[in-house]
Amino acid sequence: MKRPKLLEQVLKSLVSKPATVQFPREKTEVEPDFRGLQYADLTKCTGCSLCSIECPADAIKMTSIPQEYEAPKTNPRRLYPLINYGKCVYCYRCVKVCPTNAYIVSNKFDLAGFTRLTSEQFSLSTLKKVGA
Amino acid sequence: MAVEMDKHSLLESFSIGKGVVKPNRKVYIVEPGSIKKIFHALIEKYGYESFYLSTLIGTDLKDEGKIRLDYYVILLPEEETIVLRTHLPRENPVIDSIIDILPGALAGELETHDLLGVVFNGNPFLKRGAFVPSDLVEKGVYPLRKDSGV
């Protein structure tokens, strides 16, 4: 019986460099349009809550913008979507249904850390502080 | 093709109504009592090789006071999907099991029993709590019934 040359393959893999990526030390290459972390640009957001209603994972909670930030006039209720990234499934339904296209998307995926990550920092950084 | 027509006329002889489920699946509405007869006739006439039972779907029609059972059967070798639809009273949903002539019905019958409380007479494997968590079983709740409160 003729055997396939599996041994040759094995030896080749033995001398070639490892196929695995040493993740935290080495960066994994992802596509530029990979569905990664997303957050709302509050200069565009009108606080309409549609993303929160449509979110299949209930990861988005409409929260009021803190007093020290200047909310745009188009957002009279001073609400913004606070995404809990631990719950988010990255389906981008919020991005697609947003009537003002307020969402900023990225391909950032390495979200593990010691603190619970939400979109608070990212979203509020798009606004100016009062008096600043 | 001639055989194909025969299967449909066989089904038609049992049906008391007709309908269609999108896309283009023929529905034969039948009496609950004739389900077993239909499968028996199909096996007798065309053999086990001529069809398979794809799905058994139970739906709680609360407003009409009925539970609807749909047997989705795929006719081979053309792979045409047909539906045998029957209605059971909601208070006392009992129907004859077909597991003794068609073992492929096991999964569907067990599931429908556990979720909707349909009793399949003659199925020795029926069991509550196979699917539903034990606290709901103790309450006697069937989760897919619309008034179950689950």
Added chain:
Amino acid sequence: MSKVVEIPIVTTEVPIGPQHPALHEPIMLKVYAEGERVVRVEINTGYNHRGIEKLCEKNSFYRDIFIVGRVCGICNAVHANVYVRALEQILDLYPNKRAQYLRVLAMELERIHSHMLINAVMAEIIGFETLFMHIMLDREKVMKAKEILTGGRVMADYMMVGGVRRDIDEEKRSRLRDILLKLKPRVEYYKKIFEEDETITKRLIDVSRISYRDVTSHGLVGPVARASGVKIDSRASDKYDAYGEIPFNVVTRNEGDSWARMMVRWDEVLESIEMGLYILEHLPSDGNPVPDEKRLPRKFPPGEAYTRVEAPRGELTYYVMSDGKGQNPYRVKIRTPSVNNIINSGFMYLEHSLADVPVILASLDPCISCMERVTVVDLEKKTSYKVHLKDLAGGRV
């Protein structure tokens, strides 16, 4: 009157699972063996249940698209596709040609990586871990292709009512083609190994041979059925999406044993690669395949739809009923191929040796998370031996 002498037969109960090195997902096979010979199998499930059908009734039509995608990780695109097509039937809204082709491309990529995965797992289960590693390395190429196409390595979230959720450009098209062309010789090579290597053939050939009649009477679907010569393939019969226009062969074999089931999968991978290349070559450009999700109809008319799709594991069906009153579907019924293939498969283990049990289970390509929205306990129909057993093995139960 002659006296009946009963010779006691010692039956050993061997629980395999729910946590077991040979199993990758939580299922419990209670195997009863006389010596090495399996005489009875109970399939116990219920370790992974989530109640997705009820969840679907409690969420809106559009949210359900993403919920059903999470029934199963490996075959998420087909789940979303079949649900979305049911909604399209209710709405009478159909996608354009380009969207249909892209949907098929996503589903075929999924079939390639799913089949490669189960073949790799089979190699691992029989102790051939080198082959497992090699196949998994090449499978990574397909995952990359899926990432390029859909934006997610595993979770595609690619289907939307009226189309798909992102388009591809020329650059992506050529990258996808490169990946498929690179993959093809590798798959041919693995197929050859499965055909010729003694480690594999000795463990798989003649294990759990099932006949045409057993397949149809037990409602087995997918590669399991096709390996026994039952030519069922909803791609060919329903011709949904673009399958009516893309040429492909329905792979069948007549051996009906575990080996044939694996070989059907390899041949299907090769078919899928060809289909993928055809799609990339002939991708129509009749407009934008991406619907504007803000403008999709919010109101669903009353109606019911029953759609079928050929998932990697076999025929997957969804029944969606809308009563036209609210935002939520009235009933969603999911019947995954694994329900039929695992729960009704108790008869396949009988008369084989204990060591064959994981092989037989792996040859069915069990997907427990798919199955476990519906948890069922199967008690094989027998308590006293011999006569009934023969009946079982003959498929007369």
